[in-house]
Amino acid sequence: xxxxxxxxxxxxxVGRNCTAVRAGDDIVIFDMGLNLSKVLLHDNVETEQxxxxxxxxxxxxxxxxVMSELEGDVQAIVPTHGHLDHIGAIAKLAHRYDAPIVASxxxxxxxxxxxxxxxxxxxxNELVEMEAGESMLxxxxxxxxxxxxxxxxxxAVNPVLHTPEGAIVYGLDKRIDHSPVLEEPxxxxxxxxxxxEGEGVLAYIEDCTNAGRKGRTPSESVARRHLKDxxxxxxxxxxxxxxxxxxxxxxxxxxxxxxAREIGRQPVLxxxxxxxxxxxxxxxxxxxxxxxxxxxxxxxxxxxxxxxIMNEGKGNFLPIVTGHQGEPRAMLTRMGRGETPYEIEEGxxxxxxxxxxxxxxxxxxxxxxxxxxxxxxxxxYDDIHVSGHLREEGHYKMIETLQPQNIIPAHQNMKGFSxxxxxxxxxxxxxxRDLHVTSNGNRIQLVE
Numbered sequence: 001x002x003x004x005x006x007x008x009x010x011x012x013x014v015g016r017n018c019t020a021v022r023a024g025d026d027i028v029i030f031d032m033g034l035n036l037s038k039v040l041l042h043d044n045v046e047t048e049q050x051x052x053x054x055x056x057x058x059x060x061x062x063x064x065x066v067m068s069e070l071e072g073d074v075q076a077i078v079p080t081h082g083h084l085d086h087i088g089a090i091a092k093l094a095h096r097y098d099a100p101i102v103a104s105x106x107x108x109x110x111x112x113x114x115x116x117x118x119x120x121x122x123x124x125n126e127l128v129e130m131e132a133g134e135s136m137l138x139x140x141x142x143x144x145x146x147x148x149x150x151x152x153x154x155x156a157v158n159p160v161l162h163t164p165e166g167a168i169v170y171g172l173d174k175r176i177d178h179s180p181v182l183e184e185p186x187x188x189x190x191x192x193x194x195x196x197e198g199e200g201v202l203a204y205i206e207d208c209t210n211a212g213r214k215g216r217t218p219s220e221s222v223a224r225r226h227l228k229d230x231x232x233x234x235x236x237x238x239x240x241x242x243x244x245x246x247x248x249x250x251x252x253x254x255x256x257x258x259x260a261r262e263i264g265r266q267p268v269l270x271x272x273x274x275x276x277x278x279x280x281x282x283x284x285x286x287x288x289x290x291x292x293x294x295x296x297x298x299x300x301x302x303x304x305x306x307x308x309i310m311n312e313g314k315g316n317f318l319p320i321v322t323g324h325q326g327e328p329r330a331m332l333t334r335m336g337r338g339e340t341p342y343e344i345e346e347g348x349x350x351x352x353x354x355x356x357x358x359x360x361x362x363x364x365x366x367x368x369x370x371x372x373x374x375x376x377x378x379x380x381y382d383d384i385h386v387s388g389h390l391r392e393e394g395h396y397k398m399i400e401t402l403q404p405q406n407i408i409p410a411h412q413n414m415k416g417f418s419x420x421x422x423x424x425x426x427x428x429x430x431x432x433r434d435l436h437v438t439s440n441g442n443r444i445q446l447v448e
Contacts, residue, residue: 009062034088152388
């Protein structure tokens with residue numbers, strides 16, 4: 001069977017991930033993501049109202065025109081998890097393909113939200129829910145399987161396309177977490193089995209985000225202990241404490257809510273995306289929040305909450321807000337600019353339970369946000385976080401476990417690929433033979 005891989009997006013940058021695998025006449029597209037930094041460069045860009053071609057020209061979504069060169073029919077569109085760099089372009093591109101969108105329950109719930117907000121295209125692809133551990137037929141000879149992985153968002157999977165020539169493991173994004181806060185541990189046992197089954201692993205497509213960092217990525221339970229320690233150190237402070245984290249990181253939000261109660265404060269979630277992700281997780285029973293937890297996304301509702309906090313005393317509340325990357329329209333950035341009723345005063349604490357994404361736009365915006373907060377007297381508690389991506393030893397572990405015949409680095413630019421390339425070469429892989437460093441819009445023929 002011919003096996004061909006089209007590297008559509010995410011091979012020259014962090015973001016807009018998209019890869020197509022053709023097995024014979026059947027094609028599966030993994031991820032359709034957004035490059036948020038490209039959107040943030042432009043003021044007041046509303047992607048929901050824009051045409052896909054304009055977004056492609058901006059470099060904001062994958063240029064999927066290479067798909068016209070693949071001889072076959074798309075059988076499934078498969079987002080791995082609910083981060084926007086993996087699902088943010090589905091509303092713009094999925095309607096071009098007569099294929100279902102197949103995802104885990106929480107991811108599918110977030111995809112639905114993306115489709116409902118779309119204002120330019122009508123997307124009527126069938127939505128198919130599939131749990132980790134389940135599989136479905138692709139054409140007559142292939143099978144799609146979801147393997148549970150742990151990441152900085154719940155319900156993440158690594159999809160595996162089983163073909164007569166061996167398995168294609170799409171490895172974006174994950175860390176090996178044996179003690180997560182809300183989910184089952186990383187399913188290393190299943191990866192071991194896949195590495196030994198049938199023809200083994202024909203190709204492994206892997207996220208290289210932290211490949212240059214030594215050691216292994218700590219568990220989310222480590223971040224939880226770090227966060228608890230930091231918040232307990234503020235227990236006697238009577239002024240304002242504000243926390244921010246990835247709104248999609250429901251496990252971290254859950255920890256913030258719990259520890260706020262422990263230090264005698266009422267938590268409240270503020271910001272559209274904070275309400276969207278935590279609300280979806282609660283509806284699906286993925287997280288159990290207190291019944292009186294407030295979640296407010298609409299600007300007027302948020303400002304009413306801030307007025308209540310100021311009236312009843314900042315020392316009684318913990319606002320958990322959007323804006324950890326310094327996004328211009330996010331809640332914490334507005335607070336730093338003095339555009340909300342919440343007044344930051346000398347000595348108030350701001351907890352960044354997130355690391356800045358290493359990309360120039362984000363780094364610049366985060367720096368500006370922190371300086372605005374410091375100018376008002378805020379004390380910054382930074383980097384209370386663990387990454388959702390593998391470090392060097394995690395990557396080594398996955399290569400050792402899967403023993404893939406071919407490796408394709410992804411989710412980075414050429415500079416970001418280099419540490420992973422060095423690691424793969426140290427394990428006997430050779431550039432141009434079985435280690436394929438590529439760029440957006442290319443095709444790799446694995447089996448002719």
